[in-house]
Amino acid sequence: MVYDGILLSLLVGFFRGGSFKGLANMKLRGGWLFPILLAVQFVIFILQDKVAIIGKLSNALFLLVYVVGLFFLWLNRNQPGFIVIFAGVLLNFIVMALNGGRMPVSIEAAQFLGREYIDALRAGVYGKHQAITSDTLLPFLGDIIPLSPPYPRRQVISIGDVVMNVGAFFFIQHLMLSAPGKNTSAAPASR
Template sequence: MVYDGILLSLVIGFFRGGSLKGLANMKLRGGWLFPLLLVIQIIIFALQNKVSIIEKLSNSLFLLIYIIGLIFLWLNRNQPGFTVIFMGVLLNFIVMALNGGRMPVSVEAAQFLGREYIDALKAGTYGKHQAITSETLLPFLGDIIPLSPPYPRRQVISIGDVVMNVGAFLFIQHLMLSAPSEKTSTAPASR
């Protein structure tokens, strides 16, 4: 879902006359953490059902990734939108931490994703997700919002995902619209 928000923000930024130059000039504290976390998460997904130690530790590793991500966001809280992104990630972290390190997903909201997904969800073998049950704590913070056509991708998202996307939108709009335009940088100085 976050990728969708980033793409939408870029498109709207261009329509508003923005430029990618602002993205090139962004300065983030601990910026090296974000790509590292992404690589670790990809490795966990790739090895989750193949390497027993990763399988046993995957829920804890997902929570560790969220904690490091929250630290990164907190370090950059002065950036426009980062406090909002932090709140969205925190909401997702809270519901996952309270439910054993997995994101609870509404089976009803996910019905359109297919029988295989629902079976894997109920069996607890689908990545960092698990079905919402009567035992689930704070289920309203889980993936309960279905997105289907006319939305371009079928998925189920959480309130935290929506909040994160709002923050990412604000941040990208700021970067794209605050970049110096070519008109001002190439215009001759007045006397």
Template structure:
């Protein structure tokens, strides 16, 4: 879902006269952390069914990834939109932490993803997800919002995901439009 928000923000930024040059000049403290966290998360996904120790520690590893991500967002909180992104990630972290390190998913909402996904969800965990049950804590913070056509991709998202996208939208718009604005103001006027 976050990738969808980023793509939408880029498209809107272009329609508003923005430039990608601002993305190249982005200055984030600890900027290397974000790609590292993505790689670690993909490694956990890939190895949790193949390597026993990763399977055993995957819930803890997912929580560590989120905690480090929160730290990264906090140290960059003065960037436009980052405090909003922080709030969304914090909501996702909270619901995962109180439910053993997995994101609870509504089985009803997951119907848009197809029978195979629902079956995998109901038989155990799927990636970093698990089905919402009567024992799930804070289920309203889990993946409960189904997206289906006319939305281009079928998926189930959380309130935290929505908030993350709002923050990412503000950040990308700021980067794209401020650079384009500065470029226009420095162009010499011909006489």
């Protein structure tokens, strides 16, 4: 879902007269952490069923990625939108941490994703997700919001995902609309 929000924000920024040059001038403290965190999550997801030790530690590793991600966001809290992104990630982290390191997913909301997905959720073998049950803590923070056509991709998202996307939208709009060389106000006439 975050990728969808980034794409939408880029399109809106472009149509508002923004420039992609602003993205090139992005300055983030600890910026090297973000691509590493994405790569680590991808590796955990790929290896959790193939390497026994990764499988046993995957929930803790996913939570560690979130902790480091929250640290990165806090370092950059003065950037426009980053406190909002931080709040969204924190909501997701809280519900995952309280539920054994996996994001609870509503079976009812996910019905349109197919039988194989539902079976994997119930079995607890779908990445960092698990089905919401009567034992789930704070289920309203889990993936409970279904997105289906006319939305281009079928998925189930959380309140935290929505909050993260709002923050990412503000950040990208700021970058694109304040790009160097962009005429944001009329220059006074010289004599």
